[in-house]
Amino acid sequence: MRFRLLNLNVVILALSQIAHAIPAPRARDDSFENLRGLTRLQIDRSGKEGDPPDKYFHESVFHPHYDGRFANKVQSYNSRIHALTHLIRTYLSFTHSIGAETWIMHGSLLGWYWNRRIMPWDSDVDVQVSERSIQFLADYYNMTVHTFNVPSFSEEGNGEVDGNGEREGELESRNYMLEINPHWTNPSVEDTLNVIDARWIDLSTGLFIDITTLRRERTAEKEGLQGTMMCKDKHHYKADDVFPLRDSVFEGMPVKVPYAYGSLLEEEYGIDCLTNTLYEGHRFDPEALAWKRVTDHESPRTSPGWYPDRGRKPSRFRQSTKKPGLKDEGHAVPGSSLSF
Numbered sequence: 001m002r003f004r005l006l007n008l009n010v011v012i013l014a015l016s017q018i019a020h021a022i023p024a025p026r027a028r029d030d031s032f033e034n035l036r037g038l039t040r041l042q043i044d045r046s047g048k049e050g051d052p053p054d055k056y057f058h059e060s061v062f063h064p065h066y067d068g069r070f071a072n073k074v075q076s077y078n079s080r081i082h083a084l085t086h087l088i089r090t091y092l093s094f095t096h097s098i099g100a101e102t103w104i105m106h107g108s109l110l111g112w113y114w115n116r117r118i119m120p121w122d123s124d125v126d127v128q129v130s131e132r133s134i135q136f137l138a139d140y141y142n143m144t145v146h147t148f149n150v151p152s153f154s155e156e157g158n159g160e161v162d163g164n165g166e167r168e169g170e171l172e173s174r175n176y177m178l179e180i181n182p183h184w185t186n187p188s189v190e191d192t193l194n195v196i197d198a199r200w201i202d203l204s205t206g207l208f209i210d211i212t213t214l215r216r217e218r219t220a221e222k223e224g225l226q227g228t229m230m231c232k233d234k235h236h237y238k239a240d241d242v243f244p245l246r247d248s249v250f251e252g253m254p255v256k257v258p259y260a261y262g263s264l265l266e267e268e269y270g271i272d273c274l275t276n277t278l279y280e281g282h283r284f285d286p287e288a289l290a291w292k293r294v295t296d297h298e299s300p301r302t303s304p305g306w307y308p309d310r311g312r313k314p315s316r317f318r319q320s321t322k323k324p325g326l327k328d329e330g331h332a333v334p335g336s337s338l339s340f
């Protein structure tokens with residue numbers, strides 16, 4: 001498999017992108033009722049009932065990385081990769097077209113580091129935005145739906161594109177919605193129920209991108225300490241580690257990455273994350289420049305037992321603490337229930 005960069009232009013660059021605002025719902029919420037016409041489901045599968053009232057985003061009852069207003073099941077391995085690939089590509093296309101500043105972080109940055117692609121075992125995508133960008137998105141784009149043509153996916157797959165079930169030359173249209181958490185204006189890390197500031201949601205699979213805002217640390221600034229930044233998920237950064245952002249490519253799309261990506265990754269996932277070629281049931285194939293699933297006869301016992309979550313701050317599991325241990329179908333890794 002070759003690192004595909006050029007053959008992707010088929011899709012994104014020819015995207016028809018239609019944004020239309022949804023009529024403002026009466027109630028100040030994101031309820032299932034208000035989304036009729038956008039969702040295929042008859043029954044809300046979000047965990048809203050069990051969530052504290054102040055929590056804005058409700059993950060599904062069946063998996064923390066799915067939006068239960070739009071999906072009632074986890075996707076297969078290939079379908080998830082397909083969906084996540086096009087989530088990030090459409091998000092980058094959209095933010096680029098409106099001039100919103102954004103860059104990849106966490107597991108997505110690690111995937112970028114290895115081969116400029118998402119990691120096949122990941123079940124979400126992580127990006128950050130600047131404070132000015134989240135303000136802009138909240139002011140003008142909350143609840144907007146964007147239609148893109150993406151390559152059709154077939155569960156059988158014909159292997160023509162990456163063996164991931166994309167049908168060469170066939171497109172299907174998918175809707176994506178940007179939703180901004182009204183609590184984004186509260187910068188306090190005490191607001192632990194609302195650490196995700198916004199989501200870019202694939203309305204056909206319920207998978208999404210978590211968007212967090214990188215904020216100035218105003219309390220530290222008052223005490224004379226300059227140049228530190230943070231997100232509500234309690235990650236702290238030196239402004240110099242993030243800015244100036246570098247230009248690169250991710251999943252075939254122009255992307256920004258933080259300046260000191262190597263040290264940010266080592267700090268988050270441990271020093272091995274940049275060298276270890278075996279984890280989460282996948283081995284990095286340097287010739288193909290791809291993570292390949294380890295087959296059953298390659299014993300997991302040869303794995304050093306290293307997982308990228310090591311070194312991760314506990315808060316990284318974010319809003320999902322009440323539904324741990326769920327895995328996507330197709331994850332064949334014993335002993336690993338954490339995800340990025």
Ligand SMILES: *[C@@H]1O[C@H](CO)[C@@H](O)[C@H](O)[C@H]1NC(C)=O
Pocket residue numbers: 024025027028029030138142143179180181182183
């Ligand atoms: C976005 O729209 C939803 C649905 O109307 C609303 O509940 C939410 O408060 C809005 N977010 C912002 C930042 O205004």
